[in-house]
Amino acid sequence: TIEGTSGPSGKRAAPGEEEGIAGELRRDLLQLLRWSRFYDPRKLSAIVAGTTLDEERVLLHSRAGEHEAALRVCLLEMGDLPRAEAYCVEAFAASPGSRDGETAAEAATLGRHAKHNPFLVLFTLLLDGLPGTGPMRHEALGLMERHAGNVAVRQALDVLPSDIPVAKMRRLLRRMIPTAETRWRQARVAQQVAELDRLETNVALTRAQRHYAVVDRDTVCAESGQRVQGQPFVLRAPPSAHVLAESKLVRPVLQSALSKRR
Known part of the structure; x- marks a missing residue:
């Protein structure tokens, strides 16, 4: 099987980089899972559950919109926090709101639930702690500092434990609040420009009607x-x-x- 295949160095190879036919088959499998629309990701997730096809499991959960399940595989099965963070970057960029230019703050304003933001899901998992590690607050705050622009301030504050000292959140708040304020100002400017365009159009139409x-x-x-x-x-x-x-x-x-x- 593909499971447990190693690369030339004897270490576990990256998915699709295994030696011989196994690597070729896995590359094809990953491409199929990534791009095909002719399968049910939830059914396939049940089939590969319990195997060491971790990257495939992450991809299937992602296709099903199950961010928490995908991140649990990254953290618990793979033990790879950087992979979990990379997953958040990929999933956030592929989200409908992001493709439409919607900011995290705008998504929160529109009432989108925090579970749809992979960064908030990972943030919550790290704060709650994982089996054998306990709460990973330092890592959670670092994650939010690096991706402050992708998380609405209100939603981030909602999941922060009340016993975290303000001093530890100072850097995070310094990153998030100016970002939110800047985007609010930009939204206001865009709204005013649109209103001015509308008024100018109405004036031009009124003049033409004469x-x-x-x-x-x-x-x-x-x-x-x-x-x-x-x-x-x-x-x-x-x-x-x-x-x-x-x-x-x-x-x-x-x-x-x-x-x-x-």
């Missing part, structure tokens, strides 16, 4: 009281002119005509 009139089936001839027939169209005209109903007279007069509505 010089144009729409002639459609509801337009009534000022002379005969008859409706103007034909397809709707727009004409440019001075305010004092009007539209004549007879088709032979409408076209020549339209350049100086204004519709009158019933």
Whole structure:
């Protein structure tokens, strides 16, 4: 089997880097799991549970949106905190909100639950502690300092234990609060620019409406009281002119005509 295969140095090889056919098969398997849409990741997770195909298990949990399960494999099965952090970076970048340019603070404002942010999931796991390690608060705070821009301040504070001294959170707060304030200011500026564009557009439309009139089936001839027939169209005209109903007279007069509505 692929499990337990080693590389040339005798150490456990990176997934897909094993010697011979095993490495080729595992590379193909990882590519299939990463890109295919024709399988159920939860069913396959149940099949490979208990094996040493750790990278595949992480990938399957990721595809299923199960961040906590994926991170538990990284931490408990692989014993690899850097891999868990790398997973968070990859999963956060692939999240819909991130692809749309949504910030962590905006996601929190929109009510997205903390479980959808892999950084917060890992943060909570480290704070709660793992079997055989206990709480890893130093590592948790370091993680948040490195990725302060990807976590909403309110959500981070919600999961912080109340007994952590403020002095230990000083560096974290210095990173998170200015980032949140800067993004709030940027959002306000963008909102004001959009509002200004809207007002300018409305002013331009109002000015244009003074010089144009729409002639459609509801337009009534000022002379005969008859409706103007034909397809709707727009004409440019001075305010004092009007539209004549007879088709032979409408076209020549339209350049100086204004519709009158019933």
